[in-house]
Amino acid sequence: MRVLFDAYWWVEGQPSGRRVVDSFVRTWSATRPDDELTVAVPRRHVDRVRELVGDAPIGIAPVRLNPHGVSVLAELGSAADADVVIAQNFTPLRTRALRATFIHDLMFDEHPEFFTRLERLYFAGMPWSARRADLVLTSTRAEADRIARVRPGLAAKVVPVGLGVPESFRSRRATDPGLGLAPGGFLLCVGRLNARKNTGRLVEAVLAAGLVTPDRPLVVVGEPDGLAAARHDPGDRRVRFVGGVDDGALAWLYGNCRLFVFPSLDEGFGLPVVEAGLSGAPMALSDIPAFRELAPGAAFFDPLDPASIAAAVRTELAGPPSPSPAVEVPAWTEVVGRIRAAVEERLEERLEERLALR
Incomplete structure (x- = not known):
């Protein structure tokens, strides 16, 4: 499988975002060596990403537009030949590949008071473009329920896959x-x-x-x-x-x-x-x-x-310290496995749909 992954935040962005991208890319590369994995990163970060990739068999596709949402919408889908494009928050508008978009949350839809007018305008591109997604991935069942609640048209596409703790x-x-x-x-x-x-x-x-x-x-x-x-x-x-x-x-x-x-x-x-x-x-x-x-x-x-x-x-x-509660968190191998299984299932469905039209 040829996989193009949106790694726009690997070098710059919030620390949690950088760490999640790093864990995702390294885990997919290590556990799925037969896949052709390519990461799309801003052109200015290519040298740094080459250092991060090291000897791992990971391709690098530079993108040039910013901010992140504009880059995903306009150029991610054509950054490299792929069977599936895994984007974050926004969905490519044009690509022949399967579109799997990881939406971290649609909080702005439910709680606009937490965000500025400019932020809300920018985030509005997430659910709008997700109409073109074949899969909408998210981290928790709670967020999957929110996405289905505030955007019912996406409900059938949503799959909660979890997030691991950064390596x-x-x-x-x-x-x-x-x-x-x-x-x-x-x-x-x-x-x-x-x-x-x-x-x-x-x-x-x-x-x-x-x-x-x-x-x-x-x-x-x-x-x-x-x-x-x-x-x-x-x-x-x-x-x-x-x-x-x-x-x-x-x-x-x-x-x-x-x-x-x-x-x-x-x-x-x-x-x-x-x-x-x-x-x-x-x-x-x-x-x-x-x-x-x-x-x-x-x-x-x-x-x-x-x-x-x-x-x-x-x-x-x-009183004395309470025991730390058990946390429900999958390993990164499980997260990657769930995403790949969902992608494989959707690719098979797409093939069956095409054969039925012949």
Whole structure:
């Protein structure tokens, strides 16, 4: 099978996106050596991607348009000869290949208040172009249900295939980040600091309830460009915004926190939940469908209610640490296997349809 994979984010983009692309490409190449795998990447990244590919039998197809959505819509389908094009979020408008599009979420459709007008305009191309997809892949059953709910015309195409933990995290060595934190002596929140991640309400809740102190702070990992960070007094050592950290430091923080708290208002997946679970962290999470699916044994709270957040945190801190809940996460080999099986089935259906027309 000739596979063209949209690897636009392999070099630049959000850390989670880069790590997912890296894991997907390496796993497909290693587990499906008979397939001809080609990655489509921005022309400016070709040299760096050659370094990442190394000796692996992976072709490179440069694309030139930006942003990502425009590139997928206009040029991905013709970037290389393929039996299947696996795109992310957007679907190529023209290609003879089977179109399989991984939609990470359609949150903007259900919660437009989380996004700017410009973001909503850009994201609108996702469900619009997905009408041309042969398959719509997504990470969780919760997100598959959302896609079917907000875009009923896509319901018959949606297949939840999961997402694995990036190999760079699984293989990491936990390293103390040198922040002066005592093992078991801090609360942890991980994620981008935007309105949807709800960090401000978490900070409000734990400060008002007296659940954090300079000796047991809330540590927030994520770039400090959100409203929560902007309003926070940097001299208040009860809450510490530490910015981005590498995988080794992140693993240490997960493994040594007293409690991992994730107050996000909505998610299609929730990689920090999975990482925290694999690191053995006790958890208090927003009561949203994706988190119920990923970590059903966690403590849950209403993310819109500071009192509910504080109550869940207080309960968890009142006794010995709760066992880390088991997380529902497949290995990358399973994810790739599910995608390939879905693609093979659709290719067979397409062949049967063509033969029936003769």
